[in-house]
Amino acid sequence: MITRFAxxxxxxxxxxxLLPVLAAMATVLLAFxxxxxxxxxxxxxxxxxxxxxxxxxxxxxxxAMFLYACCGGAALTFIVWKHTLAELFLRAALPVGxxxxxxxxxxxxxxxxxxxxxxxxxxxxxxxVLVLMFLYVAIIALTGAFDRPEHxxxxxxxxxxxxxxxxxxxxxxxxxxxxxHQPSSLTSLxxxxxxxxxxxxxxxxLIMGLGLTCxxxxxxxxxxxxxxxxxxxxxxxxxx
Amino acid sequence: xxxxxxxxxRRMTRDRGLMGQSAGFFALAVTVCVFAIGPDAVILSxxxxxxxxxxxxxxxxxxxxxMLEGEDLDDLLLARTSLPAAMCAKALxxxxxxxxxxxxxAPLAVSLLVPGSAALLPCxxxxxxxxxxxFSAIGLLGAALTLGSRRNAALQALIxxxxxxxxxxxxxxxxSAAMLDQGWQAPMAFLAAIACASLTLCPFAAAWxxxxxxxxx
Amino acid sequence: xxxxxxxxxxxxxxYVWGAYGLGFVVYVxxxxxxxxxYDRLKKRQSAK
Numbered sequence: 001m002i003t004r005f006a007x008x009x010x011x012x013x014x015x016x017x018l019l020p021v022l023a024a025m026a027t028v029l030l031a032f033x034x035x036x037x038x039x040x041x042x043x044x045x046x047x048x049x050x051x052x053x054x055x056x057x058x059x060x061x062x063x064a065m066f067l068y069a070c071c072g073g074a075a076l077t078f079i080v081w082k083h084t085l086a087e088l089f090l091r092a093a094l095p096v097g098x099x100x101x102x103x104x105x106x107x108x109x110x111x112x113x114x115x116x117x118x119x120x121x122x123x124x125x126x127x128x129v130l131v132l133m134f135l136y137v138a139i140i141a142l143t144g145a146f147d148r149p150e151h152x153x154x155x156x157x158x159x160x161x162x163x164x165x166x167x168x169x170x171x172x173x174x175x176x177x178x179x180x181h182q183p184s185s186l187t188s189l190x191x192x193x194x195x196x197x198x199x200x201x202x203x204x205x206l207i208m209g210l211g212l213t214c215x216x217x218x219x220x221x222x223x224x225x226x227x228x229x230x231x232x233x234x235x236x237x238x239x240x
Numbered sequence: 241x242x243x244x245x246x247x248x249x250r251r252m253t254r255d256r257g258l259m260g261q262s263a264g265f266f267a268l269a270v271t272v273c274v275f276a277i278g279p280d281a282v283i284l285s286x287x288x289x290x291x292x293x294x295x296x297x298x299x300x301x302x303x304x305x306x307m308l309e310g311e312d313l314d315d316l317l318l319a320r321t322s323l324p325a326a327m328c329a330k331a332l333x334x335x336x337x338x339x340x341x342x343x344x345x346a347p348l349a350v351s352l353l354v355p356g357s358a359a360l361l362p363c364x365x366x367x368x369x370x371x372x373x374x375f376s377a378i379g380l381l382g383a384a385l386t387l388g389s390r391r392n393a394a395l396q397a398l399i400x401x402x403x404x405x406x407x408x409x410x411x412x413x414x415x416s417a418a419m420l421d422q423g424w425q426a427p428m429a430f431l432a433a434i435a436c437a438s439l440t441l442c443p444f445a446a447a448w449x450x451x452x453x454x455x456x457x
Numbered sequence: 458x459x460x461x462x463x464x465x466x467x468x469x470x471x472y473v474w475g476a477y478g479l480g481f482v483v484y485v486x487x488x489x490x491x492x493x494x495y496d497r498l499k500k501r502q503s504a505k
Contacts, residue, residue, distance in 0.1 A: 038477070050469040053476045060480070079452070099487050107476040114472050134402040141398055145389035154452050155385045158445070159399060162381070212484075219488050226495040229502050236505070 008228045011085055015221050022218045029211030036204035051201070053111040059209040060104040063216055064132060065167055067097030072164045075157035085224075087153045090160065091143060092223035096216050098136035105133060124173035128166060135163040262338035263345065266299040270349075288350055289364075289415030293408050296342050296368060300375040301397055303338045304383050323451065327443035331373075331380040339372025363418040367411045367428060370435040374407035377438035384446035387453060407434045 037055035071093050077086035108126070109119045120126065139159045146152040273291055277283060347364035382400035386392050414427035 048469065050472055052473050056476055056480045096487060099483050103480050103483055106479055110472045110476045110479075114469055131402050131405060134398070138395075138399045138402065141395055142385060142389070145386065145395050147390065148388070148456075150456050151388050151453050154449065154456065155389075158449050159385055162403065162445070215484065215488075219491050222488070222491040222495050226491065226498050229495070229498040233498065233502060233505075 008084065008088075012225065012228065015225055019218065019221055022214050022221070026211055026214035026218055029207055030215060033204055033208035033211045037208055041200055041204045050111060050114050053107055054201075055204050055208045057104060057107040057111055058205060059212040060100045060107065061129070062209055063212055064097055064101040064104050064129070065170060066213070067093050067100060067216065067220075068132065068136070068160075068163075069167060071097065071160050072167075075160040078153065078157045079161070087157070088224045088227050089220070090153065090157060092227055093220045094136060094140050094143070094156070094160075096219050096223070098133070098140060100212075100216065101129065101133045101136055105129060125170060128170040128173050132163075132166055132170065135159070135166060139163070262299045262302055263341045265302055266295055266342045266346065267349075269295045269298065270346075284353070285419070288353070289419060290412040292346050292350060292364075292368070293371060293412040293415070296339070296346070296372060297375055297401070297404055297408055299342060300334075300338055300372065300379055301400065303334055304379045304396055304400070323447035324444045327380060327384075327446045327450075328439070331376045331439065331443060334379065335373055335376040339376055340369065343368035343372050360415065360418050363424050363428070364415055367414045367431060370428075370431045371407045371411040373435045374431075374438045375404055377435075377442040378403050378407075380446050381442045381449075384449045387450060407431055407438075410434065 033055070037052055041052070041055075071090055074086040074089040074093070077083045078090060105126075108129075112121075113119050139156045142159055143152040143156040146155070270291065273295070274284065277287060343365065346368060347361050350364065351361055379396075379400055381403070382396045385399060386396050389395060410427045410431040414424040414431060417427060418424040
């Protein structure tokens with residue numbers, strides 16, 4: 001199956017069908033999600049309306065890690081099988097993931113200031129997400145620093161793989177170190193049965209999460225298609 | 241492998257006096273920071289362990305830009321020693337040239353400047369040696385990643401610094417814990433684990449990366 | 458809930474709307490950038 005999609009032309013046809021579907025889903029979900037988050041969901045009894053920042057902070061965090069994990073998979077596929085599409089995905093998805101991480105950090109700061117009185121604290125989760133941000137920036141810088149683009153892709157793929165260790169650190173940092181950032185409210189099945197997050201808050205969170213996923217996937221696919229065209233133009237220019 | 245190691249070491253120390261330069265940079269950097277912080281002995285003694293570790297990391301960065309430059313990679317690839325072993329020798333040579341002098345001398349300097357910290361000496365020696373090993377190994381990885389790129393130095397720093405943060409945290413944590421007479425064995429154990437892992441894994445990764453780059457050229 | 462409540466957000470307006478505004482700018486910006494780049498490349502390709 002992997003080699004079946006290595007052909008960019010086949011990816012093009014897949015993207016043509018996938019893109020409108022994803023775009024429609026993203027629009028619907030985000031429309032519902034934003035209305036839900038900003039208007040319908042109740043103000044928290046402790047945090048009042050500032051809790052609404054959660055509906056953009058948490059999905060961004062999910063996307064930052066999800067995109068990095070996907071980039072890790074793409075990097076592995078590229079290094080082991082020299083899969084062209086994996087390389088394209090890597091180059092397309094990295095800046096999008098970086099944006100998500102940046103939004104996660106900034107909205108976190110905007111949430112932290114009114115709630116806990118501080119813009120930043122060096123606790124485990126914030127620090128490891130900051131390291132994720134640095135990793136993204138370093139990998140993106142690496143992709144562009146080479147005269148031969150293949151070297152850039154190879155180096156970026158390797159650094160992505162090496163940085164994968166950061167993801168478990170982020171995920172489990174709130175369990176390993178007991179500091180400021182609140183523990184996850186959604187993880188184990190036990191917790192899902194008795195959620196620490198009420199249904200009325202869970203619903204906009206999940207809708208925004210799904211909506212943001214579809215939206216950012218749309219962005220990544222558009223970037224991949226642009227990259228394919230750019231490569232074709234380059235190749236024909238070199239041949240001419 | 242010993243031959244390769246000695247070869248690298250001779251190149252590093254002969255051409256540009258890397259040993260002296262690294263140690264000199266470290267000494268000057270510490271002095272500059274101390275001037276900036278001010279002569280308050282209480283603040284200094286609290287800050288000094290972390291400062292020493294951070295500046296050791298930065299001094300290790302200095303030697304990296306010519307780690308793999310001007311290196312005859314074709315020779316290395318065809319040599320009898322396997323590439324990972326050669327890379328390990330390279331990291332060790334870098335360690336000997338830059339990290340170890342600092343690891344040996346810095347605790348002595350700290351014990352002079354900070355009264356009553358002579359008990360820290362074994363902990364600091366061990367900790368600085370282990371973190372120097374990690375920095376050299378991870379630095380080798382960074383040099384391999386940026387091999388063939390333009391504008392090397394800042395990019396290498398950008399890549400290597402996030403990866404070197406764990407050894408830094410554990411090393412400085414061990415020193416601070418020792419200074420406060422708390423248990424320093426736990427962070428030191430983590431630091432030793434990181435050092436072992438990086439010294440064994442990074443040469444393999446660096447060799448693989450270099451091979452991929454050279455064969456795709 | 459009236460418009461004043463929604464916009465005022467119990468005094469947290471600056472933080473909440475600031476956060477959503479920044480998110481909007483960045484996420485829509487990255488989409489617009491991708492679409493514009495795609496469009497330009499498509500035009501260049503069809504011009505060849």
